[in-house]
Structure formats: C-alpha cells, structure tokens
Amino acid sequence: xxxLQESGPGLVKPSQTLSLTCTxxxxxxxxxxxxxxxxxQPAGKGLEWIGRFYSxxxxxxxxxxxxxxxxxxxxxxxxFSLKLSSVTAADTAVYYCASQLxxxxxxxxxxxxxxxxxxx
Amino acid sequence: xxxxxxxxxxxxxPGKTARITCGGNNIGSKxxxxxxxxxxxxxxxxxxxxxxxxSGIPERFSGSNSGNTATLTISRVVAGDEADYSCQVWxxxxxxxxxxxxxxxxxx
Numbered sequence: 001x002x003x004l005q006e007s008g009p010g011l012v013k014p015s016q017t018l019s020l021t022c023t024x025x026x027x028x029x030x031x032x033x034x035x036x037x038x039x040x041q042p043a044g045k046g047l048e049w050i051g052r053f054y055s056x057x058x059x060x061x062x063x064x065x066x067x068x069x070x071x072x073x074x075x076x077x078x079x080f081s082l083k084l085s086s087v088t089a090a091d092t093a094v095y096y097c098a099s100q101l102x103x104x105x106x107x108x109x110x111x112x113x114x115x116x117x118x119x120x
Numbered sequence: 121x122x123x124x125x126x127x128x129x130x131x132x133x134p135g136k137t138a139r140i141t142c143g144g145n146n147i148g149s150k151x152x153x154x155x156x157x158x159x160x161x162x163x164x165x166x167x168x169x170x171x172x173x174x175s176g177i178p179e180r181f182s183g184s185n186s187g188n189t190a191t192l193t194i195s196r197v198v199a200g201d202e203a204d205y206s207c208q209v210w211x212x213x214x215x216x217x218x219x220x221x222x223x224x225x226x227x228x
Contacts, residue, residue, distance in 0.1 A: 037217070047155075047163065047206055049217030060215040063121060096162055104210045106153035106168040107217075113162050 002026040002034070004097045006114035012091075013120050018084040020114055022097030023077070030075040032056060035100045037107055038071060038082045040093040048093075053080055054103075087118045122211045124220035131226045138194040140223045142207035145188060150209045152190040154183060157204045157222075166205075167192060194225070202227045 008020035020038075027034055038050040051061035053071045061069050065084070073080040084091060094115050098107040125143040132138040142152060152170050155163035165174050167183040170190065180195045194201050207220040 039217075039219075046221040047208075047219040049208075049219060052217075062216060103214055104151055106165050106174075106208070107155075107163070108165055108168075108174070110162040110164075 002099055002109040004099065004109055004111035006095060006097050006111045008114060008116070010115055010117060012087055012116060012118050014088055014118055015086055018082070018087050018091060018095075018116055018118070020082045020095055020097075020116070021079050022081070022111060023079050024099070025078070027099070028075075029073050029078050029080060033101065035103060035105075036071070036073065036080045037098045037100065039096045039098055039107070040091075041096070041113075042090075042093040050082065050084075050095075052100075089118050092116065092118045121216075122209070122218050124207055124209065124218055126205075126207060126220040126223045128221070129224045129226065131228055132194075132197045133228045134197055134199065136197055138197050138201070138225055140192040140194075140205050140207075140225065142190040142192070142220050143188055144190075144209065147188055147190050147209065148186045150185075150212075152183065152185050153208045154192045155206045155208065156201075157206065158202075163206065197225075197227055199227050201225060 003025045005023045012018045035054040037052040068085045070083040094113040096113045098110045154167040156166045157163040170185040171183040182193045204222045206222045
C-alpha cells in the first residue's frame with residue numbers, strides 16, 4: 001500500500017515560490033513503477049491537476065501552469081517536490097500529491113493534503 | 121484544452137438512486153475515473169476505467185460512458201454517500217489530467 005505525505009510552508013508571500021514535498025512510503029520512486037502527481041483545490045472549488053513526474057526525469061505539466069511549475073524527485077529521500085513560482089492569492093489552495101501506476105490510470109493513492117495560503 | 125462539465129449539485133432521498141453526469145466532447149472515447157471527496161478529506165477513487173470498482177467500493181457504485189456523457193450511478197443511497205464527486209480523464213495526448221468541476225451530492 002502506497003502512502004503519501006505532503007509537507008511544506010503553510011504561508012507564502014506573493015511573488016515568491018511555493019515549495020512542497022511529498023514523502024512516499026510503500027513504493028520506491030527510483031523503481032520507475034509509478035507516476036507522481038500534484039493536484040490542488042482552492043477552497044470551495046474543484047480539483048485542478050498541476051503535473052506529474054515519471055520514469056527517470058520525464059514530466060508533464062498543466063499547460064495553464066507550465067511556465068511556473070517544476071516537479072522533481074529526490075530518490076535518496078524517496079520524495080518528490082513541487083515548486084510554483086511567482087505566486088498570487090489565486091494560488092491559495094489545498095495541495096495534494098497522488099500516484100498512479102500507468103499513464104492513463106486513475107490517481108489511486110493520495111496524500112492528506114497541505115493548505116498553502118498566499119498572503120503578505 | 122479539454123473541458124469536463126458536471127452539475128454543481130444533485131439531491132437524492134435515502135434508498136433512491138443518484139446519477140451524476142460528466143459531459144465532454146466525445147468523452148466516450150476516453151477512460152473516465154470518478155472520485156468521492158468528503159469535507160476535509162482527500163479524494164477517494166470510487167470508479168476507474170469507466171465502470172470498474174476499486175477494491176472496497178460497494179457494488180452500489182457503478183459507472184457508464186458513451187457519446188458525450190459519462191455517468192456515475194449510486195444505487196440505494198445512504199447518508200454516508202453525501203460527498204462531492206469528481207470525474208477525471210487524461211486528455212488526447214495522454215499527458216495532461218483534466219477534472220470536472222465536481223458535483224455535491226446531498227442526501228435528503
């Protein structure tokens with residue numbers, strides 16, 4: 001059973017970079033067997049897919065966020081990370097990490113979510 | 121970009137059937153995944169690949185997908201089914217995820 005846990009600052013100032021980490025247990029990121037995703041959800045709104053990392057350095061990003069997003073992994077810590085630059089209040093949301101086995105599978109495993117507020 | 125459209129809300133009496141739609145251009149050619157989300161909790165998969173149930177999901181949950189509409193059906197609704205339900209697909213390239221706006225199911 002794959003378990004995911006998000007961590008990172010709960011408050012980020014406008015124009016700065018949001019950084020979150022997802023720690024994985026029950027699976028090895030270095031094995032290349034999963035796709036590692038980030039999703040967010042503003043309060044009272046729907047889910048928005050941000051992007052994913054898979055297979056030795058490949059990434060896919062939401063076209064609407066691509067210019068500001070970077071997803072990377074640290075295999076030594078079995079973690080993957082999200083960086084979102086130049087944040088505004090519109091980036092305030094609960095951020096989830098999630099995993100899938102194959103490219104068109106559902107997002108089978110989710111973290112509990114991490115609230116990030118963008119405010120000065 | 122691909123767009124999925126869901127009704128904002130659906131109300132259903134206990135014991136009755138709730139149907140939640142997810143509209144998209146030729147969505148029948150894609151595989152649709154459904155998630156249940158209760159307040160303050162992470163989404164939980166309830167249907168994958170249009171109509172398959174993950175382990176542990178009651179048989180009361182079923183799905184279908186044809187033409188421009190996918191449907192999640194919850195039979196014999198109970199109070200514990202009250203939640204937000206979201207559909208999700210991968211776009212034509214297979215590289216980008218897309219979610220519907222979510223439907224709040226209220227059990228009367």
